[in-house]
Amino acid sequence: MNMQIKPILAALRRHKAGTVLIALQIALTLAIVSNALFIIQQRVAHLSEPTGIDEANLLVISNQWAGDMSPQQIDAQILTDLAALRQLPSVQDASPGSGFPLKGGGWDNYVMRTSEQVEPTTDASVYLGDEHMLDTLGVKLIAGRNFNASDVARMVERQVVIPSTVIVTKALADHLFPDGSALGKPIYSMSSTPSTIVGIVERMQRQGVTNWNKPYAYESLLWPMRQDSGGLYYIIRAKPGQLAAAMREAPQALLAQNRLRIIDPKDGGSYAQIRERVYESDRGMAILMGIISVVLLAITAAGIVGLTSFWVGQRRKQIGVRRALGARRSDILGYFLTENLLIGIGGVAVGAVLAIGINLWMVTQFEMERLSLVYVGTGVVLLLLLGQGAVLAPAVRASNVPPVEATRSV
């Protein structure tokens, strides 16, 4: 098929307004859709980040003490509670805790390599727990040892206790000691008292996952300690497939021990619930951008169909003349497809520049990342294909105009 581009350009010059409008629409659609796709990818990547723990079988119970209990009473109650939880048929293990991955904010400490340091080396999420913590969370110990019962200390309200032994995540170990020599080294977390790294776990997500946490992703500090004040979390690992049973039995078992406590149903829960809570704005953004992209593409396609149909209607006579002069149907079809392709190329050229411009502006406003050109490229291909698809029906109708049309005056 030998397509003449010059006559198409000559014809487009006679339809400047329509041409510019379609090109502009394609340009703006590309600018918005490629940025929307990029936002979707960023958000989905964020909410798909692994936590490194056995999410499928984990359950978190938020337990606040009611009334006026002494630290001794609280500590005794925690030990009884844990014994009761661990005896449940659906429960594999349980640990006391001060927080949990994806809690959405919580306790974090600055960490330093020396005690005199003024500027901290990094920041780590602090997790309290006992010798059952690693087994309960299902995190993998890759170096050193687990805590033992004698490591576990107690902490009461407003009392800074620095444990002599800590376990760190690999991310934290690598940040503090890039040469890989973390095991056995002392570290300082907002204190002049050193803690020795006795173990390294493969991966454990922080409590918070907002932008602020990004530079310290997966940097967690595990302390062998029970908190005997206010309240705590019970982290419970169900036996495989028995999460539902554990979720039913555990709160009942706790209330059977002592009713002077408040179990907050809106805090903790299963990891499906925890994930939903912490990532809800990411999920919402991805859904919104998805809806807007789909509707936008549909409206742009419909606009192209509408305007091209109008052109075909206007040019019936000229098409008839061309057909009478020997043009085949495929020539007419090719004419409209090529015309649309030319407009589309003009549109995506402007649109690509706009897309990058909008992204650069958003980077300055919203702590967003730079738009990868893959998304612009995907958008370009998508819109050119969309244009060709939209123009197909009117173009086929044009190619069906009979040569006899040339002889009709109306």
Next chain:
Amino acid sequence: MFAYYFQLGLRSLRRNPALTGLMVMAIGFGVAASMITYSVFRAVSGNPIPDKSSQLYTPQIDAWGPHKNIKGEPAAALNYADAMALMHAHKATRQTLLFSVSMSLLPQGSSSLPLAVNGYAVSADFFPMFEVPFLYGSGWSAADDEGRAAAVVLSEEFNQKLFGGANSVGREISLNGHDYRIAGVARHWDPKPRFFSLFNDNGFQDPSDFYLPFNRALDVQVSPNSNSCRGHMTFDSWDGWLHSNCVWASPWVELDSAAEAERYREFLESYAADQQHAGRFAWAPNVRLRNVMQWLDFQRVVPPESRISLIVALGFFVICLVNTIGLLLAKFLRRSAEIGVRRALGASRKQVYAQCLMEAATVGLAGGVLGLLLTAVGVTGVGLLFSPDIARLAHLDLSLMGLTLLVAVFATMAAAFYPAWRAAQVQPAWQLKSN
């Protein structure tokens, strides 16, 4: 003439159903997307206390120094020493310290379980300065603050839950095992964003259940929900913690004029300078005094998601309008012959122009009605897109409904300027000749 053009417009809606339907859909979707995201944005970016927002200020004092502060900015709350110093200096018309607390409420009957409740520890001035309305009783007095009275003010909702809405003033409740006498019950009051409580909070929390005296709360060691510390933490008791560099108290002052605000700023500067001379601060004074709207802006209360979605939705609407310009052009020019006849019969260009604009306005109105329906559906489904504490603020009221229709009609008419002008340029002779 107007009514006649409107009638013509209605009739022409039916003439090219496909083309017209497309335009109505484009306008409807575009305006609905904009209005749904705007309803959320309006709720999160509003002024929570319009008549006083320029008289209420939160002072900040850098007690951490250049190495530990937040990129040069002082912390968003005060430590105990600075908070108490500001209160004792009493340099403002009214002033309060506050922090948010979670407590347990012991049940009256033995069978029911204890309740988790949320509130604030505040000073006596809190109630008049934030214009808290009262249903029963009142707040406590400054003398009660000094006398460390065990008073409490309940919210209307909490009073409903505990006492079935009865006047409970004078009765007692037990929080964390300590008794408090009810001084008043506040009428429903829940400013959003909660400008006074943005330290480690997003401003869209659940309504508060109660308010208790700041001094009393410290006496019985009620812990603030959050605190932030720097450097080495060495405390091992409540008093040790109080005198550490941990910040947790949010201070607010009421200053009636710009001159007074200036004087207060000078006072903060001189206070920080005194601390420097006394050797407590090893750095030059670094203080801030922001009013409500400046504070909301500085604390970035509007979630980025809300801004981004509003911007994207507006971009979407612009594209829908570009689409409408093209389709209106096709719709009007398709009728060139008819316009030619009208022009030949004596219609002026102006009249053709007016008629086309009116027709566009009719399309816009139809789009607006569709947009209104979609907005109503969207506002109820907004929980899918935003977190519940923010989504619950979005609602469809009369002003939003009016805005939806107005925006749809005027945007469509703006889109019709060029196509209508083209239609008015139609040469009657040309059209009549070709027929």
